[in-house]
Amino acid sequence: MYAATKEWPAEAGVPAPAPAPAPSAVSSVRVSSTIAPDPLAIAALQGVSLSLGDPAVSILEDVSFSVAQGEALCLVGPSGGGKSTILNLLAGLVAPTSGRVLWEGKPVDGPARDRAVVFQDAALFPWLTLEQNIAFPLELAGFTKAERRERTEELLRLVHLLKFRGSYAHELSGGMRQRGAIARALATKPRMVLFDEPFAALDGQMRELLQNEVERIVRATGTTMVFVTHQIDEAVRLGDRVLLIGARPGRVLGDVPIDLPRPRRRGPGDVSAVRLVQSIAAEIRAEVEKVAREEADGAWGSSNSRDGSDPRRHLGGGI
Amino acid sequence: MTAAILVAIWAAASRLAASPLFPGPLDVARSLAAAAAAGTLVRAVVTSALRLVVGYAIAVVTGVPLGLMLARSDATKRALGPLLLGLSSVPSICWLPLAIVWFGLSEAAIQVVIVLGAALPITLATESAVRQLPPTIERAARTMGARGPTLIFRVLLPAAMPGIVTGAKMGWTFALRSLMAGELLFVSGGLGQLLETGRDLADTALVLGIVAVIIVLSRVSERVLFGPLERAIARRWGTATP
Numbered sequence: 102m103y104a105a106t107k108e109w110p111a112e113a114g115v116p117a118p119a120p121a122p123a124p125s126a127v128s129s130v131r132v133s134s135t136i137a138p139d140p141l142a143i144a145a146l147q148g149v150s151l152s153l154g155d156p157a158v159s160i161l162e163d164v165s166f167s168v169a170q171g172e173a174l175c176l177v178g179p180s181g182g183g184k185s186t187i188l189n190l191l192a193g194l195v196a197p198t199s200g201r202v203l204w205e206g207k208p209v210d211g212p213a214r215d216r217a218v219v220f221q222d223a224a225l226f227p228w229l230t231l232e233q234n235i236a237f238p239l240e241l242a243g244f245t246k247a248e249r250r251e252r253t254e255e256l257l258r259l260v261h262l263l264k265f266r267g268s269y270a271h272e273l274s275g276g277m278r279q280r281g282a283i284a285r286a287l288a289t290k291p292r293m294v295l296f297d298e299p300f301a302a303l304d305g306q307m308r309e310l311l312q313n314e315v316e317r318i319v320r321a322t323g324t325t326m327v328f329v330t331h332q333i334d335e336a337v338r339l340g341d342r343v344l345l346i347g348a349r350p351g352r353v354l355g356d357v358p359i360d361l362p363r364p365r366r367r368g369p370g371d372v373s374a375v376r377l378v379q380s381i382a383a384e385i386r387a388e389v390e391k392v393a394r395e396e397a398d399g400a401w402g403s404s405n406s407r408d409g410s411d412p413r414r415h416l417g418g419g420i
Numbered sequence: 421m422t423a424a425i426l427v428a429i430w431a432a433a434s435r436l437a438a439s440p441l442f443p444g445p446l447d448v449a450r451s452l453a454a455a456a457a458a459g460t461l462v463r464a465v466v467t468s469a470l471r472l473v474v475g476y477a478i479a480v481v482t483g484v485p486l487g488l489m490l491a492r493s494d495a496t497k498r499a500l501g502p503l504l505l506g507l508s509s510v511p512s513i514c515w516l517p518l519a520i521v522w523f524g525l526s527e528a529a530i531q532v533v534i535v536l537g538a539a540l541p542i543t544l545a546t547e548s549a550v551r552q553l554p555p556t557i558e559r560a561a562r563t564m565g566a567r568g569p570t571l572i573f574r575v576l577l578p579a580a581m582p583g584i585v586t587g588a589k590m591g592w593t594f595a596l597r598s599l600m601a602g603e604l605l606f607v608s609g610g611l612g613q614l615l616e617t618g619r620d621l622a623d624t625a626l627v628l629g630i631v632a633v634i635i636v637l638s639r640v641s642e643r644v645l646f647g648p649l650e651r652a653i654a655r656r657w658g659t660a661t662p
Contacts, residue, residue, distance in 0.1 A: 224556035271658030
C-alpha cells in the first residue's frame with residue numbers, strides 16, 4: 102500500500118480543492134452554512150447533511166442553497182458527487198440526516214405533485230402506452246376522463262409525440278422516452294421540475310435538440326427548474342445559475358450566475374459561453390481528480406488483499 | 421409432423437416388443453376410448469381439474485401478497501425468508517402424510533399439498549420480481565402522489581408482472597405435479613386414481629393413455645391460462661413471445 106501511494110505521481114502536485122480565487126467569470130464562490138432566508142426562494146436546503154448505510158458514509162455535508170421562483174438552477178459536478186441526492190431531497194424522496202429542506206418556506210416531508218422529477222432512465226411505465234403514462238399522474242390527481250384526454254393531448258403536442266401516443270416505452274427512442282417523461286412530469290402543472298441527468302444517455306445531436314426543447318418548454322410554462330448534469334456545457338446552456346457540487350462528501354463549491362441572453366443556441370461565436378464553461382471546468386477538475394484518485398486507490402487495496410504479493414509488480418499491468 | 425414420426429416409431433417398437441407390457445398407440449387409443457365411453461375418464465378429468473383450479477387459486481391469492489411483503493418489508497423477510505426458502509426445497513408431496521393425519525383422507529388434505537407446492541414458487545418469483553424493479557419506477561410514482569394501495573396495485577404489481585407471470589406458470593406446473601402425486605397416494609376419483617387403477621389391473625395401455633391425457637391437459641391449460649398474459653407482456657415490454 103505504501104509503495105502504491107508513493108508511486109502515484111499525481112498525489113503531490115494537485116492543489117487542495119479549496120475554493121481558489123475565482124477566475125474572471127466565476128464571480129462569487131460561496132461556501133457557507135448560514136444563508137439568510139431568501140424571500141423569493143421557492144425551495145431551499147439549509148445546512149443539509151446526509152449519511153447512508155452501515156457503517157455510515159457521508160453523502161452530503163452542510164449543503165445550503167436556495168432556488169428562486171421561476172429560476173433555472175443547474176447542479177454540476179463529478180459523478181457520484183451527491184447531485185442526484187440533492188434532487189431526491191428536493192423531491193422529498195429522501196430525508197436529510199440533519200439540516201432542513203424547505204419548500205415554500207415549509208419543511209419538505211415527502212414527495213408532492215408540485216415537485217415533479219424527470220429521471221435519467223425516463224422511468225416511463227412499461228405496461229402503459231405513452232398516452233396512458235402521461236394521463237397517469239392526472240388520474241392520481243383526480244382529473245376527470247375528459248380533462249385527462251384534453252391535457253394529455255396538449256402535452257403530447259408540446260413534446261411533438263402526438264403520433265406516438267399509443268406506443269409503449271420500448272417502441273420509442275431514447276430521446277422520445279425523455280420527451281415523454283418530460284410531458285408526464287409537466288402533466289399536473291408542477292411548480293418545480295427536477296431533472297436528474299435526463300440526457301446523459303443520449304447522443305450529442307439529440308441532447309442539443311432536447312436542451313432546446315427544455316428551454317422552450319420551461320420558458321413557456323414559467324416553471325422553476327433544477328437540472329442535474331455532469332456536463333458543464335449543458336449546465337451553462339440551460340441554467341440561470343450553476344451550482345458546483347463537490348464530491349465525497351457532496352458540498353457546494355461555488356455558485357455561478359450565467360448572464361447569457363436567451364434563447365441560447367450554441368454557435369461558433371459563443372465565446373462568452375465557452376469561457377464560462379472553461380472556468381467552471383477548471384474549478385471542477387481538482388474535484389474530479391480527487392474522485393478518480395480515490396477510486397484508483399480503492400482498486401489498489403482490493404488487488405493487494407487478493408494475492409498479497411508486491412503491488413509494484415502490477416504497476417501498469419492492466420494497460 | 422414430428423409427433424406423427426414419434427407415434428410411428430412407438431408403433432413399430434411395440435410391434436417388435438410384442439408384449440402386453442408395451443402397448444402400441446392403437447391399444448392406448450382403444451383403452452382411452454373405452455374409459456371415455458364408460459364415463460370414468462371424463463369424471464376423472466373434471467375432478468382433477470376442479471381440484472387443480474381451486475388449489476391453484478388459493479396458491480396465487482396467498483403467494484403473490486406474501487412475495488410482495490417479503491420484497492417490501494425487511495422484518496417479514498428476516499422472519500419468514502429462511503423458512504420459506506427451506507420449505508421450497510421440500511417436495512410438496514412430503515406434506516401429504518401430515519395433511520392426512522390432520523384432515524383425514526379428504527379434499528382438504530390434497531388441497532394442502534397443491535397449495536404448498538404452487539404457492540412457494542409464486543411467492544419467491546413475486547419477491548424477486550418486485551425487488552428487481554428499477555428504483556426510479558417507484559420514485560416516479562411517489563412524486564406523482566402514489567402511496568399505499570395505489571402504489572402497490574397501480575404501480576408495483578403491474579411493473580413486476582413479467583416476473584410474477586413466470587412464477588405463476590411455474591406454480592401451475594408444481595400444482596399439477598402435486599395433484600397427481602396426491603391422487604396416486606389415496607383413492608380420490610381423479611386422474612391419479614385412474615393411473616392407480618391401470619396399475620392394479622396391469623392395464624399398461626390405460627396408464628400410458630392417462631399420461632398422454634395429462635400431457636395434453638397441461639399443455640392446453642398453460643396455453644389458455646398464460647398465453648394471453650404472455651402475449652400482453654411481450655407487447656408491452658418488448659420481450660420475445662415464447
